[in-house]
Amino acid sequence: MNKPQKFDIAVIGAGIAGLVCAQELQQMGYSVVVLEKSRGVGGRMATRRVSGSRADHGVRYLEPRGKFWQQLIDNQKIKKNNIDTKPIIQLWTDKTYELIHPQELLLPTTKNCYIAPQGMNSVGKFLAEGLDIWFSRRVQTIQQLAEKNWYLTLEITNDAATEKPTEVMAKAVVLAIPAPQALAILEKPIAEIQPEFLEHLRLVEYDPCITVMAGYSQALQENLPEWRAIAFSNDEYLDWVGLDSSKRQDASQPVFVIQSSAKFATTHLESPDLPPIGKKILEHTAQKLLPWLRDPEWLQVHRWRYAFCRQALAVSCLTTEIPLPLVGVGDWCGGDNIESAFTSGLSAAHWLRRKAEGKK
Known part of the structure; x- marks a missing residue:
């Protein structure tokens, strides 16, 4: 079994919020990995090729x-x-x-x-340039390790995607996925996440x-x-x-x-x-x-x-430091549109930098 790779920050989800957050953090000098369960970027900024034509079937x-x-x-x-x-x-x-x-x-x-x-997915492709993105990797569990790192286990969703390890360690985690998907990971007993953080996620509809x-x-x-x-x-x-x-x-x-x-x-x-x-x-x-x-x-x-x-949170990003830095981002933070996702991703990156520098 491969040893888990270590990063400063792991971003779960290669939608617009996750990509913006990852780019901002990388430009700040942090080592970042983006974990994406599908084979492409952009999330709902999605385009499908069919019979020589394109169709924007998301945003x-x-x-x-x-x-x-x-x-x-x-x-x-x-x-x-x-x-x-x-x-x-x-x-x-x-x-x-x-x-x-x-x-x-x-x-x-x-x-x-x-x-x-x-x-529309070309916007996501642009924002993904230069990032370390692990495609076909679904996060299964997340837990705290004694050495003040998050430990994430990953499921391979595409049999051809075997070039990356299935374990990641990071000092902080960004959840750039829909709130119910984040809950599915964090509600597992192994996670031990702050209850208030989970309660806020449950409010999103x-x-x-x-x-x-x-x-x-x-x-x-x-x-x-x-x-x-x-x-x-x-x-x-x-x-x-x-x-x-x-x-x-x-x-x-x-x-x-x-x-x-x-x-x-x-x-x-x-x-x-x-x-x-x-x-x-x-x-x-x-x-x-x-x-x-x-x-x-x-x-x-x-x-x-x-x-x-339909029901977003009235914050630009959802944050907790208990037990370790964890941030939720997306259009479910502060609004219900793509611009909210951009703003949310940027806010999360700056919050993580402030915490790394010991600022409030």
Whole structure:
């Protein structure tokens, strides 16, 4: 058995909050490892490649609500590979629509929506540059060791990923995963975490979502609607529909991304067979918007168990030093959006630095 590798800080989760936190800590001079259960980065900033097309099946778009995002967009600070002059983030549309049920009124809303033409996951890939990320590693247990280190055991989630050890030691741990997933690790008897920390995690609530990605014949390009995105109000099935291919200059076919309502997703969340559920959503969408949507060339369905944070904590990051430094970060801290995740990751990094320097 390999000996555990030692780091200053272990970050669990390679979503936006985890990547921002890890980058900030690494720039401060700490040794950092990021432990990610999947094979990619970005979390809900997710993009899937299907039949030569791309589909953003997680975060729909970005809104510059606060100082950080607005500065990022205005200065075009995110560049592909730090070399290409074309920015990763671009304006997609300045107008979205809302379909009001049951009146069936389509109301326009002025809103600047930014996207990544190469896929929303390209933002995560940029933020991951230079980090030591162990993919296909799910944290199983976490416990305190006598020498003032956390000891983490890891499960390999991909048989091909055997190049890293399955044990890690770190002076501090950052939980950059949804609160229920953090609880699943910390509530094990071996953890011995401060009860108040666990109680705060239990306060966080999420809504699920089922996302449908559908691609259509190239011949339908001439029949595409003028709208880019429609939100649905009080619809039993739907929450949002986007013409995802309008994000790509090189789109080879029309691609739509459809996200279900929380109520519909809750009802069907445990279904073992998702394609029929996706077809049901698509049929309803066709009835509401475009009849030909019911006949795609391809269809894929994704289940998001923790899609939207319904009840967030009123702190930028959740912290404890008992028994050792432990921080929770994500959009469930201080808000319910991607910008909250950025802010949370930064706040955690600065909290850990203050504790390392013996400051309050």
